[in-house]
Amino acid sequence: MKLTFDLADDFANQLDDKDVLSDFRKQFYFSGDNTIYLDGNSLGRLPLKTKTLLAKAIEKQWGNDLIESWNKNWYTKSEELGNKIAKIIGASIGEVIVSDSTSVNLYKLAKAALKLQTGKTRIVSDVFNFPTDLYILQGIIQECGNNYELILARQKDEISIDLDDLKSKITEKTALVVLSLVAFKSAFLYNAEEITNWAHQKGALVLWDLSHAAGAVPIELNKTNADLAVGCTYKYLNGGPGSPAFLYVRKDLHEKLTSPIQGWFGEENPFEFGLNYRPASGIRKFLTGTPPVLNLLAVETGLDLLIEAGIKNLYEKSKRQSEYFIFLTMKILSKHGFEIGSPLDPLQRGSHISLKHPEAYRICQSLIHPKNGTVKIIPDFREPDNIRFGFTPLYTTFEEIRQTTARLKIIMETREYESFGSERNSVT
Ligand SMILES: Cc1ncc(COP(=O)(O)O)c(C=O)c1O
Numbered sequence: 001m002k003l004t005f006d007l008a009d010d011f012a013n014q015l016d017d018k019d020v021l022s023d024f025r026k027q028f029y030f031s032g033d034n035t036i037y038l039d040g041n042s043l044g045r046l047p048l049k050t051k052t053l054l055a056k057a058i059e060k061q062w063g064n065d066l067i068e069s070w071n072k073n074w075y076t077k078s079e080e081l082g083n084k085i086a087k088i089i090g091a092s093i094g095e096v097i098v099s100d101s102t103s104v105n106l107y108k109l110a111k112a113a114l115k116l117q118t119g120k121t122r123i124v125s126d127v128f129n130f131p132t133d134l135y136i137l138q139g140i141i142q143e144c145g146n147n148y149e150l151i152l153a154r155q156k157d158e159i160s161i162d163l164d165d166l167k168s169k170i171t172e173k174t175a176l177v178v179l180s181l182v183a184f185k186s187a188f189l190y191n192a193e194e195i196t197n198w199a200h201q202k203g204a205l206v207l208w209d210l211s212h213a214a215g216a217v218p219i220e221l222n223k224t225n226a227d228l229a230v231g232c233t234y235k236y237l238n239g240g241p242g243s244p245a246f247l248y249v250r251k252d253l254h255e256k257l258t259s260p261i262q263g264w265f266g267e268e269n270p271f272e273f274g275l276n277y278r279p280a281s282g283i284r285k286f287l288t289g290t291p292p293v294l295n296l297l298a299v300e301t302g303l304d305l306l307i308e309a310g311i312k313n314l315y316e317k318s319k320r321q322s323e324y325f326i327f328l329t330m331k332i333l334s335k336h337g338f339e340i341g342s343p344l345d346p347l348q349r350g351s352h353i354s355l356k357h358p359e360a361y362r363i364c365q366s367l368i369h370p371k372n373g374t375v376k377i378i379p380d381f382r383e384p385d386n387i388r389f390g391f392t393p394l395y396t397t398f399e400e401i402r403q404t405t406a407r408l409k410i411i412m413e414t415r416e417y418e419s420f421g422s423e424r425n426s427v428t
Contacts, residue, residue: 003320005327012402015324021309021317025395028238036377036400041212041352041390044238049301057297074293078244081296082283084303085237085246088311089210089229090220096248097283098233098299099291102211103132104261105230105247108286110176111140112257113205113228114148117175120203124169124176126153126161128183133209137178148175158356159186159343167198174204181219182212182350185382187342189217189350193224200225211235214246215306216351218315221248228253236351236392238302243295247286254282263288305394317393318351321401325353325389328405336412341386352390360385361424362417367407369420377404381428 005011016022029046037045061069082096089096099105114123123137134150141148153166161183170177177199182189192208199206208229213219215236221229229248233239249257258279264270265287268278279285306314323346329338333355341354357363364387367377379389389404390396411417 003323005324007328007331009402012324012398015320015398019317019398021313021393022397024305024309025397027305028395034375036375036404038377038379038389038391038396038400038404040238040392040396041216041235041350041388042380043234043241044236044302044392045395046240047238047301047305049304050238050240050298053301054294054298057294062294074296077293077296078287078291079284081299081303082246084300084307085214085233086248087307088219088237088303089214089231089248090218090222090224091248092222092251094283095221095251096246097286098244098246098296099265099287100245102209102230102232102245103136104288105245105286106133106178106207106209107136107140108259108261108288109207109228109230109247109249109257110137110178111143111260113176113207114140114144115258115260116253116256117203117205120173120175121148122169122171122174123148123150123178124153124166124174124204125150125178126166127155128161128185128188129178129180130184130209130211133178133180159341160188160348161190163194166195170199170202170204172202174199174202177204177206178209179206180209180212182210182217184212185341185386185388186354187212187350187352189213189343189348192219192226196224196226212350212352215302215311215314216318218311221250226250233299233302237299237306238394239299240295242292243299244291249283249286254285259286259288261288265289265291309394314393318391319346321391321393321396321398322346322349322351322353324398325391325401325405328402329353329355332405332409333412336409338408351392352388354382354386354388356385357387358385359417360387361422361428362420363387363408363411364428365420366411366417367404370407371416375403375407377407379404383428 078098081098086096156162205227210231214231233243262277266285339356341356343349364381
């Protein structure tokens with residue numbers, strides 16, 4: 001159904017009044033300075049319950065119970081959280097586990113997949129993939145004596161991948177296809193079923209990076225017969241800075257794949273302390289070593305909130321918010337040189353919108369460092385000219401979106417951005 005919007009200021013409040021998810025905002029920590037935070041696609045906000053959960057975990061589990069907490073609370077947490085993530089990404093119990101970083105999980109699953117795919121020498125990815133994914137694949141190829149070629153599908157334009165080119169590159173020689181379901185810059189969203197079916201016809205396995213997709217768009221790993229996936233928990237899942245990542249392996253592949261990092265947490269019985277590694281059965285075999293326990297515990301509340309809100313509701317709101325932002329941008333910002341750097345079709349888009357502008361970096365700085373009394377707005381910047389605005393339906397309001405476009409209009413009209421330099425911070 002085509003959504004219709006209005007330029008009137010109070011229209012945003014009307015949308016907020018009708019929002020069935022509006023109460024979830026109260027579950028998050030706000031510092032009281034009215035900052036508008038549109039970077040939940042990089043680091044999600046802090047759920048209030050996580051504050052109390054961590055305080056209790058430090059005091060009771062670490063402080064009082066010490067090592068006993070491993071048996072009481074910690075040892076099975078990676079699987080328990082994996083089972084909650086499974087509900088969010090359409091997987092089954094026992095197919096997902098929380099472990100390591102996305103980069104390390106990608107390494108483990110990509111290498112395991114290549115070992116299984118004997119005789120095939122091609123890995124396919126695309127030019128929009130997040131650099132760490134490509135770096136990890138390049139490293140694996142070097143480790144394997146340069147016996148694989150990494151081929152990247154080209155872009156159709158600055159927003160979308162050329163799907164014909166991608167498909168033509170996935171041939172019978174292809175061992176593995178590694179793609180981000182949602183592209184980190186433009187938010188371009190693949191049709192997972194179409195790509196998986198195509199790859200399977202050619203005998204290739206597919207490894208999805210769900211970092212920008214989990215908790216943002218509906219994902220049906222089981223229904224689309226997905227092979228492998230990884231993703232982080234600190235973006236839309238609100239797990240906190242540096243929270244451990246997750247990995248998914250379809251059940252029938254558990255026996256066939258082995259982890260290339262044979263750490264003791266992935267061993268059949270780590271506390272036998274045997275001298276020879278025997279992989280655990282099931283998803284635990286993809287664990288490595290001791291997890292960062294406090295970060296691991298912090299992941300739980302965000303997952304509970306997402307499950308309670310329901311991915312369908314979240315996605316509906318995300319689409320409405322993105323469409324509202326696009327509507328306002330086209331009406332009031334196009335004349336200031338902004339272009340939409342994300343797909344206009346909501347079915348081909350994740351939950352963030354990139355605006356392109358030659359002065360993107362300085363405009364982004366103006367939003368983040370306003371003059372006294374003006375609302376502070378936090379999006380992020382991605383080279384060379386993208387300002388990314390992340391819409392996190394659990395806590396973003398329509399009024400915040402309206403205020404953001406209004407503020408951008410003022411920044412452009414007053415040329416406020418000209419008082420900022422172009423020298424980049426370490427983290428942009
Ligand atoms: C798509 C994608 N993959 C991987 C990563 C990096 O993950 P990690 O730092 O957990 O290894 C990111 C980080 O933003 C990302 O956006």
